[in-house]
Amino acid sequence: MFNGVDKTKKGSQQLIKETNIRRIFILVSQNDGISRAELANHTKLSPTPISSLADELISAGLVKEAGTGNIPTSGRKPIMLKINPGGGCIVAADLQETGFNIGIFDLNCRLLNEYFVNLTDYDHLGSSLTESISKSIKQSNYKEKQLMGICIGAPGIIDRKNRKVISSTILPIEKNNNFYGELTEAYPDAKIELINESSLSAYTEKEYGRATAGINNLIYIDIHTGIGAGILINGMIYEGSDAIAGEFGHISVDLNGPLCKCGSRGCLETLASIPALIENIEGETGFPTQIINKGNIDEKFSIVAKEYRENNKFAAEVNIMARYIAYGINNAINLINPGAVVIGGKAVELGEKFLGEILRTLSTIGLNGNKETKVILSDFKGNPVTAGGAKYIFNSLF
Ligand SMILES: [Zn+2]
Known part of the structure; x- marks a missing residue:
């Protein structure tokens, strides 16, 4: 895999800082199998500097030649350039x-x-x-x-x-x-x-999500111990003036709700996080012994999620959580109007039934335009x- 780099040449990091080299590298990364002639067309640079820039990228191991492309007319077939993954x-x-x-x-x-x-x-x-x-x-x-x-x-x-x-x-x-x-x-x-x-x-959802690839205005809601959100606006990560954008867990959905550590009342984190769900279940139904004895909240939640998915157990508590999340999502849609809201984190284990309850609630509230936003569960496999x-x-x- 590794092609090696000529030690007399500049390091890959230095090389990529040079403007024209960078332009060529971007074009190759965006156009798999681009030829030198096509690079010249794109950049308006003449063929000689293009060739030497491409050669520099090749000798640094960042780009490689990969077979020949087809041209409609007769003549010499152009050599295709590709990113060298091992470079x-x-x-x-x-x-x-x-x-x-x-x-x-x-x-x-x-x-x-x-x-x-x-x-x-x-x-x-x-x-x-x-x-x-x-x-x-x-x-x-x-x-x-x-x-x-x-x-x-x-x-x-x-x-x-x-x-x-x-x-x-x-x-x-x-x-x-x-x-x-x-x-x-x-x-x-x-x-x-x-x-x-x-x-x-x-960012992972924008780049790799099956239903969300290419959606540049997107909110990712990470439901775990807390509830955080990642916001992309025009494809860029939006953090706000003081980096507190995305504190989705501290959106209040109940003025008279429980007091939150942030000082507000009825924050989503107090009503719809995983600890809140577990607390509701323990308080209302009395957990089966084998569950209550498990100290780890993640383990408890996984058992709850499985019982909910397979046997519809704890449906009342999970549905309440889903409805609170739906109200939070509706608030976020009103504020940002994203193309997609992706629910991720540990809560994904609750599966399609949980999403269904969120969608059902959303269908009954909000402005008409809000119905255009795609609301889905993350299906990314691996560490996002x-x-x-x-x-x-x-x-x-x-
Ligand atoms: Zn709060």
């Missing part, structure tokens, strides 16, 4: 409470390897990330100078200016944690981004945070 790599990490998932991707953004790294002390996040990135690069037979970029996805509010996680209800991270600084020191030429995890999941992170880096290299 560079991107690493993406998904920060979680007890550690992080780390995935390495080739230049076609194909996942090569992903694994979980346990972290006992979040103060060591920077060094642990750096070591794991270096290990991933070696294991996939790349060289460090082929690392094009790193994306770190985190659950929490991110200060994009100072590149820090400023608050997170999930990560035991201190405000003074300088993991970003450690990464830029270790990989000074790589593009490094720190982005909210739900925003990256939204690392996949979205790698694709985001790739798309923003140019």
Whole structure:
């Protein structure tokens, strides 16, 4: 897979920063199998510089020649140029409470390897990330100078200016944690981004979702312990002025509802998150012994979801949750008018019946135009945070 890079030449990262080289690389990535003549047409550059730019990309291992294309007239068939997937790599990490998932991707953004790294002390996040990135690069037979970029996805509010996680209800991270600084020191030429995890999941839906690919105005609702949302507007991640856009869990749907930790009442997080569902079920039905004895909320929820899907158990409680979510979605549609709302996270386990209840509620409320928004469950297989992170880096290299 790995073609090797001439050590006398510039590193892939430096090369891609040069404007004309970048233009050629973008065109090749967008037009699989483009010829040098077509590149000249697109760029209005003459054939000689095009050839030397293409040659430079080929010798750096970023682009490869791949057979000949067809032309309608007789004459020499043009040689097709394609991205060389082994010519560079991107690493993406998904920060979680007890550690992080780390995935390495080739230049076609194909996942090569992903694994979980346990972290006992979040103060060591920077060094642990750096070591794991270096290990991933070696294991996939790349060289460090082929690392094009790193994306770190985190659950929490991110200060994009100072590149820090400023608050997170999930990560035991201190405000003074300088993991970003450690990464830029270790990989000074790589593009490094720190982005909210739900925003990256939204990006994955735009790029890879079966029903949502190419939808540029999209909301991804991540229902888990909390309820977060990733927002894409015109294909770009929207974070708001203070990076708190997407705090979907703190949309209130009941003025007289339970008090939320944010100070408001009736927030979705207090009424329709997974802990809220479990609490309702425990309070109202009395859990069967085998469930109540399980301490882990994820395990409890998986049992509830299975019973709901297969035996329609706990339908009353799940339907209440679905209706609250529907009201939240209706509010979001009124505010942003997205082309799609994708429900993701652990709640996807509740399946189509849960979605059906959301859709049924939506059909009875809201403005007529709201019915045009596609509301679906995410069907992405794999980790949407690392996949979205790698694709985001790739798309923003140019
Ligand atoms: Zn709240």
